[in-house]
Amino acid sequence: MLEVKDLHVTVEGKEILKGLSLTVNAGEVHAIMGPNGAGKSTLSAVIAGKDGYEVTAGSITFEGRDVLEMEIEERAQAGLLLGFQYPVEIPGVKNVYLLKAALNAQRKARGEGEIPAPEFMKLVKEKLGFMRMDASFLQRAVNEGFSGGEKKRNEILQMLVLEPRLAMLDEIDSGLDIDAMKIVADGVNSLRSEERAVLMVTHYQRLLDYIVPDRVHVLVDGRIAKSGDKSLALELESRGYEWVLEESAA
């Protein structure tokens, strides 16, 4: 599904990713862990298409398409969705409008007509209920005045409505208390299916107790230094990252 090959990325002249390779297949959940500054957030930002990241070498393909050649919105329409670590506040744009405009943009890209209003409301209400969010959220401006936990839940709500093929979650657990984390994890888990994949970036093993990954990668100094199954996360939790560094240097 997603193929990242030998990716080199510089930000303001500094090389952050130094030959990262990663393959995510449909049906899989991958977790990328690593110390601060290793380039975890850079990877998802580059895949989503954020400005200011220069790809100097390597490639990213998504279902055979060259992601780096696609507009930001085309990536989303193709089913690549990024959940932000710090969701932006958008005063004056109501949540309900964002959801509807986004869903219709995706349908349009697939050659489908706009979703009928009753169907849309039914869908959104169901997802709101799942995320234990009040219907009043729909009328509020996107993320404006939301608490940290509400913002994260709102990111997942968008995912549930848009049903991405690949959901990328950037530190979705940061700032969440345990109850909020369970709700967020339930949301993400409900996205899991044979056709979909999840790529999450996290600093803490705790999240992985709730969203159990198929593969765990350790990102150190711009490269994947080690990959394994979920037991790798537990090992990292108890031993830290030092041993991976030493091992990869050896």
Place this chain on the structure above:
Amino acid sequence: MSAAQAFLDRLEERVADRRNVSGEAEPSWIAARRQAGAARFEALGFPTRRDEAWKYTDVRRISEGDFGLATNADFSRSTAAALGLPIDAIRLSFVDGLFSAELSDLADLPAGVTIEPLSQALQANHEAVGGSLGRLTGVDFSPFAALNTAFAEEGAVVRIAPGAVVDTPIVIQFLSRANAQPVMSHPRVLIEAGARSQATVVEHYVGEEKAANFTNVVGEVLLERGAILEHYILQEAPLGDSHVASLHIDQGRDSRFTSFNINLGGALVRNDLVADLNAEGAEANYYGLFFAQGRQHVDNHTLVNHNAPHTFSNENYKGILGDRARGVFNGKVIVKRDSQKIEAHQSNANLLLSDRAEIDTKPELEIYADDVKCSHGATTGQLDEDAVFALRTRGIDEQTARGLLTLAFAGEVMEQVTLDTVAERVERTVAGKLPERFNLSDLVEVSSESGADSAARSSS
């Protein structure tokens, strides 16, 4: 010879030509007033950038223009229909300043409403109009008001009887034609709202794309005790038009005036709004939106005079400027001595869509009373690029994302707009075609209800 002198001479000659044809003598008070207007204009001359009130607005497009006078009000019915507001309305139409009976719809006026073109009102009973006309806007207000006084020939006289509640909007439509030689007009609008009456009046300026005329309108609005009036200026004049307008509002006790001053068109635009809150309980709300692109120039000067205690004013103007457009906002609130316990709020926020667009904004408060509640502020910014990115990462294309955010900026003002057709026009102009109506009032209502019944309504 000064520019004003030359302009005046030319205009007088043209007006004289036309009067000779019609051969009718005017009542002496009108003739006297014209003379006073002409004399005042001659003495003042066109404003220059040295005049504080015109510091940022260069009127040479007008003063150096050669404008004729329209000789007929011919206008294609279908074009007028396409340009006009598609709403059920009481309609009075003018073409390049001349009354068009054909394009007006004054049949079945609701009880308590009188609407006439100024020329007919004068002919029928000039003394009944004479008392109000010019009472609020004197020749000293500005050179353009003086010029209007000297040459006003046509306009609208709207009277709402005491106690009348008029649900149907009254639309005064000014159509501008693409003439071989540009023309000018000096319309006059007089609105008298009787005690406890309630009405909505829309002044709509619109026209043929290639038009390049000059409209110099003066409006006078009187609100008796307890009258409620919503007043729209929907200025969608062709991009070659010059548009100068001054509107004076005189408010009695417990009256409420709400202004929507929406400027989307015109090459050179200047609006002056002056409300006098003359008795306790009077309230003025000023909502403004200006959107300018290319090299459009839009100047709004507003003034609220709190002449009595316990009066209230609230002003919110939003400016959106792209390309090399230029905007001016000058909002002034004057609280007279002894006007205690008043409340006045004012804000102006501007959004610059280009590096070369420019805004000059100046909110001013002059307070001579000591027990008042006042606030004012102005901000200028650009679109939040992080928000543009966030919307695009949800699949929304860049143009729509920018349009949405631009409209969102105008949101505080647009939320107040009560006529959906006006809101739609603004959306279309500001954001281009959006996937659907930005104002999702239907959806929002539905979201707080439940069941298929309410959901079905949102699709209607």
